Amino acid sequence: MVDEALIAKVKETLEAFRPQLNADGGDMEFINIDDENKVHLKLTGACGSCPMATMTLKMGIERYLKETCPEISEVVQD
Known part of the structure; x- marks a missing residue:
């Protein structure tokens, strides 16, 4: 089971990155x-x-996420 604090930290980090995707008409879930x-x-x-x-995904979101949450191993698209 994944730690709830890690999930919260990841979601907070993703929210900080979201405006960069929104600027190009995209988003993430x-x-x-x-x-x-x-x-x-x-x-x-x-x-x-x-x-x-x-x-x-790899050079943007994953790199940014690993800087703030080093316990994250990878970001994958579903």
Whole structure:
């Protein structure tokens, strides 16, 4: 079971990143954190169909999230 404090910290961090996605017409939806500390997200709006979505996910969201929540192992798109 994932710690509720970690979930809250991840959600807070994602909210801080959200305006960058919104600026391009996109958004993200938090799904969950699994037992391997992988954060599962769904990119929506313009980000859901963008060919650069993987780069945004890995080089943007994942990098930013790991800086504030080092216990996170990876961010994956569902």
